[in-house]
Amino acid sequence: xxxxxxxxxxxxxxxxxxxxxxxxxxxxxxxxxxxxxxxxxxxxxxxxxxxxxxxxxxxxxxxxxxxxxxxxxxxxxxxxxxxxxxxxxxxxxxxxxxxxxxxxxxxxxxxxxxxxxxxxxxxxxxxxxxxxxxxxxxxxxxxxxxxxxxxxxxxxxxxxxxxxxxxxxxxxxxxxxxxxxxxxxxxxxxxxxxxxxxxxxxxxxxxxxxxxxxxxxxxxxxxxxxxxxxxxxxxxxxxxxxxxxxxxxxxxxxxxxxxxxxxxxxxxxxxxxxxxxxxxxxxxxxxxxxxxxxxxxxxxxxxxxxxxxxxxxxxxxxxxxxxxxxxxxxxxxxxxxxxxxxxxxxxxxx
Amino acid sequence: xxxxxxxxxxxxxxxxxxxxxxxxxxxxxxxxxxxxxxxxxxxxxxxxxxxxxxxxxxxxxxxxxxxxxxxxxxxxxxxxxxxxxxxxxxxxxxxxxxxxxxxxx
Amino acid sequence: xxxxxxxxxxxxxxxxxxxxxxxxxxxxxxxxxxxxxxxxxxxxxxxxxxxxxxxxxxxxxxxxxxxxxxxxxxxxxxxxxxxxxxxxxxxxxxxxxxxxxxxxxxxxxxxxxxxxxxxxxxxxxxxxxxxxxxxxxxxxxxxxxxxxxxxxxxxxxxxxxxxxxxxxxxxxxxxxxxxxxxxxxxxxxxxxxxxxxxxxxxxxxxxxxxxxxxxxxxxxxxxxxxxxxxxxxxxxxxxxxxxxxxxxxxxxxxxxxxxxxxxxxxxxxxxxxxxxxxxxxxxxxxxxxxxxxxxxxxxxxxxxxxxxxxxxxxxxxxxxxxxxxxxxxxxxxxxxxxxxxxxxxxxxxxxxxxxxxxxxxxxxxxxxxxxxxxxxxxxxxxxxxxxxxxxxxxxxxxxxxxxxxxxxxxxxxxxxxxxxxxxxxxxxxxxxxxxxxxxxxxxxxxxxxxxxxxxxxxxxxxxxxxxx
Numbered sequence: 015x016x017x018x019x020x021x022x023x024x025x026x027x028x029x030x031x032x033x034x035x036x037x038x039x040x041x042x043x044x045x046x047x048x049x050x051x052x053x054x055x056x057x058x059x060x061x062x063x064x065x066x067x068x069x070x071x072x073x074x075x076x077x078x079x080x081x082x083x084x085x086x087x088x089x090x091x092x093x094x095x096x097x098x099x100x101x102x103x104x105x106x107x108x109x110x111x112x113x114x115x116x117x118x119x120x121x122x123x124x125x126x127x128x129x130x131x132x133x134x135x136x137x138x139x140x141x142x143x144x145x146x147x148x149x150x151x152x153x154x155x156x157x158x159x160x161x162x163x164x165x166x167x168x169x170x171x172x173x174x175x176x177x178x179x180x181x182x183x184x185x186x187x188x189x190x191x192x193x194x195x196x197x198x199x200x201x202x203x204x205x206x207x208x209x210x211x212x213x214x215x216x217x218x219x220x221x222x223x224x225x226x227x228x229x230x231x232x233x234x235x236x237x238x239x240x241x242x243x244x245x246x247x248x249x250x251x252x253x254x255x256x257x258x259x260x261x262x263x264x265x266x267x268x269x270x271x272x273x274x275x276x277x278x279x280x281x282x283x284x285x286x287x288x289x290x291x292x293x294x295x296x297x298x299x300x301x302x303x304x305x306x307x308x309x310x311x312x313x314x315x316x317x318x319x320x321x322x323x324x325x326x327x328x329x330x331x332x333x334x335x336x337x338x339x340x341x342x343x344x345x346x347x348x349x350x351x352x353x354x355x356x357x358x359x360x361x362x363x364x
Numbered sequence: 365x366x367x368x369x370x371x372x373x374x375x376x377x378x379x380x381x382x383x384x385x386x387x388x389x390x391x392x393x394x395x396x397x398x399x400x401x402x403x404x405x406x407x408x409x410x411x412x413x414x415x416x417x418x419x420x421x422x423x424x425x426x427x428x429x430x431x432x433x434x435x436x437x438x439x440x441x442x443x444x445x446x447x448x449x450x451x452x453x454x455x456x457x458x459x460x461x462x463x464x465x466x467x468x469x
Numbered sequence: 470x471x472x473x474x475x476x477x478x479x480x481x482x483x484x485x486x487x488x489x490x491x492x493x494x495x496x497x498x499x500x501x502x503x504x505x506x507x508x509x510x511x512x513x514x515x516x517x518x519x520x521x522x523x524x525x526x527x528x529x530x531x532x533x534x535x536x537x538x539x540x541x542x543x544x545x546x547x548x549x550x551x552x553x554x555x556x557x558x559x560x561x562x563x564x565x566x567x568x569x570x571x572x573x574x575x576x577x578x579x580x581x582x583x584x585x586x587x588x589x590x591x592x593x594x595x596x597x598x599x600x601x602x603x604x605x606x607x608x609x610x611x612x613x614x615x616x617x618x619x620x621x622x623x624x625x626x627x628x629x630x631x632x633x634x635x636x637x638x639x640x641x642x643x644x645x646x647x648x649x650x651x652x653x654x655x656x657x658x659x660x661x662x663x664x665x666x667x668x669x670x671x672x673x674x675x676x677x678x679x680x681x682x683x684x685x686x687x688x689x690x691x692x693x694x695x696x697x698x699x700x701x702x703x704x705x706x707x708x709x710x711x712x713x714x715x716x717x718x719x720x721x722x723x724x725x726x727x728x729x730x731x732x733x734x735x736x737x738x739x740x741x742x743x744x745x746x747x748x749x750x751x752x753x754x755x756x757x758x759x760x761x762x763x764x765x766x767x768x769x770x771x772x773x774x775x776x777x778x779x780x781x782x783x784x785x786x787x788x789x790x791x792x793x794x795x796x797x798x799x800x801x802x803x804x805x806x807x808x809x810x811x812x813x814x815x816x817x818x819x820x821x822x823x824x825x826x827x828x829x830x831x832x833x834x835x836x837x838x839x840x841x842x843x844x845x846x847x848x849x850x851x852x853x854x855x856x857x858x859x860x861x862x863x864x865x866x867x868x869x870x871x872x873x874x875x876x877x878x879x880x881x882x883x884x885x886x887x888x889x890x891x892x893x894x895x896x897x898x899x900x901x902x903x904x905x906x907x908x909x910x911x912x913x914x915x916x917x918x919x920x921x922x923x924x925x926x927x928x929x930x931x932x933x934x935x936x937x
Contacts, residue, residue, distance in 0.1 A: 158564075
């Protein structure tokens with residue numbers, strides 16, 4: 015039965031981390047994917063980081079092989095990072111090359127520290143979710159293949175995080191990343207009257223942010239096509255509000271998000287490409303758009319400038335001009351918080 | 365589609381055991397659901413919660429917030445979870461004949 | 470079958486396509502087709518704006534539906550050897566990055582569901598679904614199938630990741646055993662809130678799955694309108710930047726709030742994030758309904774001797790001083806000074822130069838209302854209290870404030886209204902008054918520019934008395 019909470023630290027944390035708990039003083043990156051942390055006592059802790067299958071989808075077969083490596087190289091412990099990459103902690107420095115090779119044989123590339131392309135974060139998409147407008151795992155795979163070399167080598171001005179969400183619910187956190195891909199629905203929800211009759215109609219009406227949903231007597235609702243903003247809010251509380259249209263669903267590209275406080279501070283990413291169509295299995299135009307933005311950033315940004323910092327220096331005018339992405343009325347925010355992104359004053363970048 | 369029979373009426377259930385037509389709910393049906401949930405004979409305290417949820421739903425068309433259930437019945441939240449081990453939002457609402465809760469976000 | 474395509478005149482990229490027979494009969498499709506032909510369109514491939522799409526008619530063979538709907542997972546389908554039941558999935562196994570499809574193929578997951586999704590450009594998973602097992606009020610989700618002809622729906626069980634997301638191989642193997650015994654044999658490590666997910670568990674095996682996970686030290690929860698799994702950064706376990714003990718704080722969170730985690734009762738979910746320093750590795754300042762971030766108030770310290778050595782080894786202090794976001798640093802080539810009044814403690818220089826370390830007087834900032842969706846779209850959490858002392862072992866001051874915030878939310882918010890939307894609706898002034906925290910200058914980027922205050926009768930009365 016549930017109700018026990020967290021296991022004690024000793025059950026999962028490696029002894030080297032417990033021995034030096036709170037006493038770490040320094041770290042350096044020896045090469046992409048290999049970190050060295052030094053504790054007060056002088057003890058050094060070597061970490062090897064590797065990319066994991068897209069969407070953090072791990073079969074028990076792979077998990078058991080990873081456990082085998084952890085037993086052999088890291089005293090029986092491993093760690094998963096906040097971006098779901100794998101870390102083996104406390105590795106003997108003399109065996110790092112051997113471990114890298116063994117991980118490579120498992121198909122897991124070593125890298126993703128420092129100024130590199132990091133492991134992608136994506137939601138479950140069409141593998142397992144009813145809301146997804148696009149298949150986040152496949153998009154993640156296509157982008158990861160394209161930027162694979164940049165995971166292994168540091169050729170960026172700063173780190174690059176890419177996250178992919180299958181819909182605007184953003185379980186895949188597209189808006190948090192340097193470059194985010196967010197699935198968008200564009201068609202109206204289909205109202206299945208007999209299903210809606212079995213739902214809490216006042217709740218469906220109240221979750222709609224624009225008041226587009228009105229009750230339709232006796233026991234259903236109707237959607238005002240002029241006011242619907244395709245936010246998917248009504249689909250969650252009622253299975254009679256069905257979304258998803260293969261011909262018009264697609265995805266949008268956002269750039270410039272980051273969480274840390276350095277540089278221009280924490281910010282959400284902004285929508286720069288309002289719509290691209292779904293083209294399974296490899297979404298070539300998404301990959302192309304990402305490649306175009308990344309290449310420009312690599313060429314133009316100063317050292318330590320993440321994409322958001324770079325754009326806040328050069329301005330959105332120049333970003334659009336240099337990437338060649340067209341500006342349309344879709345970029346202007348018209349939703350409730352719109353004054354936050356509308357320009358006041360005439361301090362333009364020309 | 366599974367069906368059950370109460371008091372001479374046949375009722376359709378969906379795949380999760382909810383009434384297809386919630387209008388057919390009765391106290392007998394509630395006891396049937398309680399048996400399905402493994403609660404046994406419903407006590408007065410069960411009925412206090414079930415009736416509160418049912419009345420609120422009939423009045424407003426939505427399930428009450430759990431804070432409201434706690435306030436109106438005077439039971440502690442933990443106690444309500446003891447009465448309905450799968451919780452007020454799931455078990456109690458099912459027994460009270462409310463619509464099936466859905467959604468993961 | 471005749472297909473009508475609308476393509477970019479420049480690069481030939483097909484923007485939309487329709488079956489010719491459908492285009493003649495389906496009014497909605499006709500309308501869309503006419504609309505696209507007339508309006509300005511952005512080509513997603515070459516990114517040029519065009520007003521005249523090129524129309525093409527092509528004859529293609531009808532898709533062999535019967536074959537594509539073949540039953541069962543396609544373990545037997547090797548990559549690149551003739552036609553398989555899952556050609557689109559196979560395509561996702563190509564390329565150097567480890568593929569999720571390769572993983573899925575090694576399990577009992579019904580790959581045909583995914584293949585059909587890719588083929589139809591639409592998820593095959595359905596709406597609805599409901600599971601309840603007594604005693605487990607949080608931690609189980611149902612995935613309904615819209616294609617029962619391919620696969621039935623199944624449940625997934627969520628468990629909390631262990632501290633620092635470290636796993637012993639014993640724990641990991643126990644987790645694999647559970648997934649193999651009761652589920653598809655596939656894990657989600659992790660879902661984005663750092664929950665472990667065991668997928669594909671039939672209803673009758675849920676009880677055993679939960680019990681076995683709990684026995685392995687992985688308690689279940691993190692679904693429903695409850696406190697969700699709390700994410701912490703690696704903190705004292707392997708990081709020198711950490712300002713407060715984030716790992717101990719997460720343990721204290723689970724000790725104090727376990728009931729709120731496992732017995733859903735709030736208007737909507739509450740996601741809880743802990744970051745030990747302003748670098749915010751858990752992305753709390755974007756996603757946290759409640760975000761706790763370690764902060765320091767004294768200016769950064771400079772270790773002169775270490776700085777000398779670092780610069781002699783090629784460290785570029787001039788660059789760091791130039792990139793300081795508030796230009797608080799002065800570097801004349803030999804001496805570094807930091808203007809404590811201009812410094813905003815963002816940690817940029819600290820991350821880049823090992824001779825600069827965070828200053829003393831440490832605590833946490835508490836922010837509330839972050840989320841990625843909901844009524845008003847993505848909102849970053851706002852500062853409720855800029856500095857709260859973080860005192861182990863129970864971090865009482867911090868969690869008291871969090872409990873107060875959720876109490877106010879629980880009391881006043883509407884059903885299915887996220888905390889951020891609620892704060893937006895009430896206003897930060899009213900919200901802080903309800904929570905009972907004093908206003909601070911750190912809570913605003915600037916004071917208000919409109920004079921539309923709310924004055925209380927008491928305040929008016931006070932003025933009247935003064936005038937007498």
